[in-house]
Each structure stands twice: as C-alpha cells, then as structure tokens.
Amino acid sequence: xxxxxxxxxxxxxxxxxxxxxxxxxxxxxxxxxxxxxxxxxxxxxxxxxxxxxxxxxxxxxxxxxxxxxxxxxxxxxxxxxxxxxxxxxxxxxxxxxxxxxxxxxxxxxxxxxxxxxxxxxxxxxxxxxxxxxxxxxxxxxxxxxxxxxxxxxxxxxxxxxxxxxxxxxxxxxxxxxxxxxxxxxxxxxxxxxxxxxxxxxxxxxxxxxxxxxxxxxxxxxxxxxxxxxxxxxxxxxxxxxxxxxxxxxxxxxxxxxxxxxxxxxxxxxxxxxxxxxxxxxxxxxxxxxxxxxxxxxxxxxxxxxxxxxx
Amino acid sequence: xxxxxxxxxxxxxxxxxxxxxxxxxxxxxxxxxxxxxxxxxxxxxxxxxxxxxxxxxxxxxxxxxxxxxxxxxxxxxxxxxxxxxxxxxxxxxxxxxxxxxxxxxxxxxxxxxxxxxxxxxxxxxxxxxxxxxxxxxxxxxxxxxxxxxxxxxxxxxxxxxxxxxxxxxxxxxxxxxxxxxxxxxxxxxxxxxxxxxxxxxxxxxxxxxxxxxxxxxxxxxxxxxxxxxxxxxxxxxxxxxxxxxxxxxxxxxxxxxxxxxxxxxxxxxxxxxxx
Numbered sequence: 001x002x003x004x005x006x007x008x009x010x011x012x013x014x015x016x017x018x019x020x021x022x023x024x025x026x027x028x029x030x031x032x033x034x035x036x037x038x039x040x041x042x043x044x045x046x047x048x049x050x051x052x053x054x055x056x057x058x059x060x061x062x063x064x065x066x067x068x069x070x071x072x073x074x075x076x077x078x079x080x081x082x083x084x085x086x087x088x089x090x091x092x093x094x095x096x097x098x099x100x101x102x103x104x105x106x107x108x109x110x111x112x113x114x115x116x117x118x119x120x121x122x123x124x125x126x127x128x129x130x131x132x133x134x135x136x137x138x139x140x141x142x143x144x145x146x147x148x149x150x151x152x153x154x155x156x157x158x159x160x161x162x163x164x165x166x167x168x169x170x171x172x173x174x175x176x177x178x179x180x181x182x183x184x185x186x187x188x189x190x191x192x193x194x195x196x197x198x199x200x201x202x203x204x205x206x207x208x209x210x211x212x213x214x215x216x217x218x219x220x221x222x223x224x225x226x227x228x229x230x231x232x233x234x235x236x237x238x239x240x241x242x243x244x245x246x247x248x249x250x251x252x253x254x255x256x257x258x259x260x261x262x263x264x265x266x267x268x269x270x271x272x273x274x275x276x277x278x279x280x281x282x283x284x285x286x287x288x289x290x291x292x293x294x295x296x297x298x299x300x301x302x303x304x305x306x307x308x309x310x
Numbered sequence: 311x312x313x314x315x316x317x318x319x320x321x322x323x324x325x326x327x328x329x330x331x332x333x334x335x336x337x338x339x340x341x342x343x344x345x346x347x348x349x350x351x352x353x354x355x356x357x358x359x360x361x362x363x364x365x366x367x368x369x370x371x372x373x374x375x376x377x378x379x380x381x382x383x384x385x386x387x388x389x390x391x392x393x394x395x396x397x398x399x400x401x402x403x404x405x406x407x408x409x410x411x412x413x414x415x416x417x418x419x420x421x422x423x424x425x426x427x428x429x430x431x432x433x434x435x436x437x438x439x440x441x442x443x444x445x446x447x448x449x450x451x452x453x454x455x456x457x458x459x460x461x462x463x464x465x466x467x468x469x470x471x472x473x474x475x476x477x478x479x480x481x482x483x484x485x486x487x488x489x490x491x492x493x494x495x496x497x498x499x500x501x502x503x504x505x506x507x508x509x510x511x512x513x514x515x516x517x518x519x520x521x522x523x524x525x526x527x528x529x530x531x532x533x534x535x536x537x538x539x540x541x542x543x544x545x546x547x548x549x550x551x552x553x554x555x556x557x558x559x560x561x562x563x564x565x566x567x568x569x570x571x572x573x574x575x576x577x578x579x580x581x582x583x584x585x
Contacts, residue, residue: 027489045431
C-alpha cells in the first residue's frame with residue numbers, strides 16, 4: 001500500500017500536449033466502450049425482439065416477415081403450453097425460494113453458532129459446492145441419481161422398503177424432482193446471504209435480549225428477521241431472476257416433459273426460436289419474459305442502492 | 311464464548327450441519343465415483359460403492375476424443391474474462407471517481423442489464439452473429455460471454471474501487487497525474503485482490519454457461535458443456551463418459567470455491583454486501 005502510494009506520489013512529467021490527456025476525454029473514454037457494448041447487447045436486441053414479435057417470421061427466412069400486430073401475443077396467451085410454462089415458472093419460484101429460505105436459515109443459524117470451531121469452515125465450503133457446479137452437470141448428476149434403472153436413489157429407497165419413485169417419469173413427480181434439484185443447488189446461496197446478515201448482528205444485542213428474558217421467538221421476530229430482511233429480499237429477487245432464465249437442468253433432465261409437466265418459460269422460448277424456428281412467437285415469449293424481469297429489476301436496483309448506502 | 315473448543319451444546323448444530331453437508335456433497339460425489347468405473351460396474355446392482363481409482367480409461371477416452379472442445383471452452387472463457395475486465399475496470403473507475411450528471415442513473419442502467427434474461431437477446435444475437443460471420447466462432451462466444459458478464463463485472467469492481475482511500479487519489483491528482491495514471495498506478499495496485507475475485511467469478515460464470523453456446527455454436531466452436539449435453543440422446547447413454555466429462559467440467563469451479571471463499575458473498579451479491 002505504501003509502496004503504491006509512494007509510486008503514485010512521485011512527481012511526474014505530465015505532458016499535456018494532446019487532448020488525449022484531457023481529463024474529461026479520459027473519463028469519457030473509460031466509460032463509453034462499456035456503454036456501447038451493453039447497448040448493443042441489450043437495447044438493440046430488445047427493440048429488435050419487439051419488432052420480430054409483431055411479425056410472422058421464420059428464423060430460417062428472416063427476410064419474409066409479415067406484420068401481424070399483436071397476433072403472436074394473442075396466440076401465446078391462448079397456447080396451453082405457454083400458460084403451463086408461466087404457471088410452472090411461477091410455482092417453481094414460489095416453492096423453491098420458500099424452501100430455500102427456511103432451510104438456509106436453519107443451517108445458517110447452526111453455522112453461526114459453530115463459528116468458534118475452525119474445522120467447521122471447511123464444512124461450509126463443502127456445503128457451498130452445489131451452487132458453483134455447472135448447472136448442466138447438475139442436470140446430469142440427477143439424471144444419474146434418479147435414473148429408473150441404475151439410479152442410486154430408488155436403490156436406497158428400496159433398501160428401506162420404499163419406492164420405486166418415478167422421479168422424472170411422472171407428471172407431479174417430475175415437477176417435485178425439479179423443485180428438489182433447485183433447492184439442493186440454491187439453498188447454499190441463500191445460506192451465505194442469511195449468514196452474512198446474522199453475522200452483522202452485534203453480539204451485545206443478543207446479550208441484552210437474554211438479560212431481558214426474551215424467548216427464542218422474540219429474538220427471531222424482533223432481532224434476527226429485521227436484521228436479515230434486506231439481504232434476504234435481495235436474495236429473493238436474484239433467485240426470481242434465476243428462475244426466469246432456468247433452462248439447463250430441465251433441458252437435460254426432462255425437456256419439459258413428461259407431456260408439458262415441467263415446461264418453463266425460457267425452455268418454451270428457446271424451443272419456439274431454435275427448434276421450430278418460429279422467431280415471431282419465440283420473440284413474443286422472450287419479450288414477455290423480459291417485461292416480467294424489468295418489473296422485478298426495478299425493485300432490485302432500488303434495493304441494492306439502499307443496502308449499499310446502509 | 312471465544313474459546314475454540316467443543317461445547318456439549320454444539321452437538322445438535324454439528325449433527326445438523328454434517329447431515330446437510332452430506333446431502334450437498336453426496337450426489338456430486340456419486341457421479342464423480344462413476345467416472346472411475348467400467349461400464350459393468352455402473353449398471354451393477356447392488357451398486358459398486360468404492361471403485362478402483364487406478365481405472366482411468368474413461369478420463370483417457372474423454373480427453374483424447376473431446377480435447378478440442380475443452381480447449382474451446384478455455385479460450386472462450388479466458389478471452390471473455392479478459393475482455394470483460396478490460397471494459398469493466400476503466401468504466402467502474404470512472405463511475406466511482408468522476409462525478410457527472412446522470413452518473414447514478416447510468417450505474418443503475420448498467421446494473422439493470424445484469425437482470426436481462428439471455429433468452430430475450432437470443433434471436434437478435436443469433437441474427438447479428440449470422441450476418442457478421444460470428445456464428446460457431448470463438449470470437450463470437452467471447453463477445454457474447456463478455457457482454458453478459460459485463461454488468462456484474464462493473465458493479466463488483468466498483469465496490470472494490472470504492473475502498474481505495476479517496477485521499478490517495480486526490481494526492482496523486484495534485485501531483486499532476488492524469489486519470490489514466492491514477493488508475494494504473496494507484497487504483498489497480500490497491501485493488502488487485504478484489505479484481506482477481508471479479509475475474510474469477512466472470513471466469514466461472516462463462517465456464518458454466520450452456521444455453522448461449524447451444525445455439526451460437528454448431529461444430530467448430532462447440533464448448534465442453536454442449537458436448538456433455540449431447541452424451542444423453544436416444545439409445546445407449548454413456549454414463550461413464552458423462553461422469554468423467556462432468557468431473558473435468560466441474561474441476562475449475564470446485565477449486566475456485568475453496569480458494570475464493572473469502573470473496574464469495576460479495577461475488578453473489580455483485581458487491582452489495584461486503585466480505
């Protein structure tokens with residue numbers, strides 16, 4: 001630190017002969033490339049997607065686009081498969097995020113109460129592995145574990161006289177399996193956030209609560225929940241956004257099946273665009289996903305600013 | 311309270327923690343073990359619990375046959391990491407140290423692009439790439455991956471640059487340093503470890519990416535996850551290859567999880583929560 005400071009403090013011959021050395025110019029040059037890049041990757045695709053969504057157009061013949069107005073959107077809202085995808089995505093968001101928060105809170109409490117034991121830190125790293133593993137591989141892992149013939153899950157359940165469970169084979173079972181996978185992969189993420197929140201509570205507040213004779217549920221509702229509220233809300237928003245782009249795991253495990261039982265929004269839009277080449281319908285679906293994301297994002301950005309300012 | 315010794319009342323939490331850690335790790339481990347099994351052992355019932363770890367045929371087969379795609383993944387990921395940081399670091403520096411009208415709005419806009427679902431950009435991206443000859447090419451993947459990780463990189467970098475003491479920057483300015491020199495000689499050396507964390511996260515996100523690669527690449531530039539996904543098709547499923555390939559694919563993120571533990575919280579919240 002001091003070294004860098006000294007290096008920086010060394011008087012420099014600042015040659016100010018060209019406008020390249022102009023401060024305003026430099027700062028602008030720092031920021032403009034990023035803005036152009038992001039605009040090309042977000043604003044332009046958005047405009048183009050809206051344009052496509054108002055046309056009947058094939059991905060294989062983009063030049064022959066016919067204007068159909070809101071036709072694609074009307075068709076979309078009349079398509080049972082799309083409605084199913086909406087329903088499933090919503091269901092998955094609500095159920096998996098709820099389970100994640102409850103389980104994560106319990107584990108976070110356990111980890112916090114064990115934070116005086118050094119070796120427990122290693123366990124925490126192990127616990128976090130699922131959230132770093134490639135999502136596609138997560139799909140593979142559970143295709144293998146839940147496999148109807150050679151899967152270990154049904155073998156173990158059979159050992160205690162249960163099953164066989166159909167896992168990805170039945171309509172309800174498949175949805176529950178997908179939910180389980182989500183909870184398995186993302187509980188560690190919630191746990192990290194909740195733990196960061198819990199660790200920010202000063203220990204003398206716990207002490208004071210104990211002295212005042214507060215019961216555990218008083219501590220929970222009046223001290224712990226208020227302290228972790230902001231960060232959990234942030235976690236919920238990030239997870240909703242994740243659920244809207246949920247794709248890899250269903251792509252390798254169920255492809256939305258059996259029937260339409262595990263169809264989700266991103267998979268629906270992907271299939272319309274790149275399997276049936278229906279760029280118009282696919283873009284309409286993508287625009288709807290985007291609109292939902294924008295509504296949620298508006299909250300997210302405000303929240304992030306608030307947490308940052310605290 | 312501060313002793314690092316075991317207390318009797320720790321027993322409950324320990325049992326709980328160990329049970330959940332087991333549930334987290336067991337499925338991963340079970341697939342990893344399959345990578346060391348010959349076909350007969352994979353389909354054996356009762357299962358072969360502990361394989362012969364000297365059996366490395368599966369890894370050898372996967373590496374010899376699919377090596378080019380692992381290289382593709384590496385080039386796309388490293389390229390995207392470098393490009394994303396090259397763009398994000400100066401932008402983050404300017405957003406933190408240069409006050410201008412609409413600065414917060416600009417930062418918020420950059421952040422909001424992080425929330426955009428990739429599927430919403432899929433067709434337009436596909437169309438531009440097709441027109442520009444970037445389909446199924448590594449430069450194309452690098453551009454796409456860098457772009458989608460840029461908002462995250464800018465925000466997390468901003469959180470690290472903010473920690474550089476303002477006095478140092480002012481002192482350097484008084485000495486006549488240009489902003490470029492301030493960035494290069496003051497800010498970069500002081501936020502090295504933070505930037506390493508940003509780079510690591512971008513690397514992992516890009517390395518784990520699947521959907522974009524699925525429609526942006528077809529043959530030449532296919533990434534390793536796309537190859538792995540093609541192992542499951544109709545007919546016989548080669549679980550031993552899936553397992554070996556999955557182990558290779560997961561190696562970088564798993565290693566990083568252990569090395570980056572310190573920065574993980576700030577990584578998953580884009581720097582909103584300090585580590």
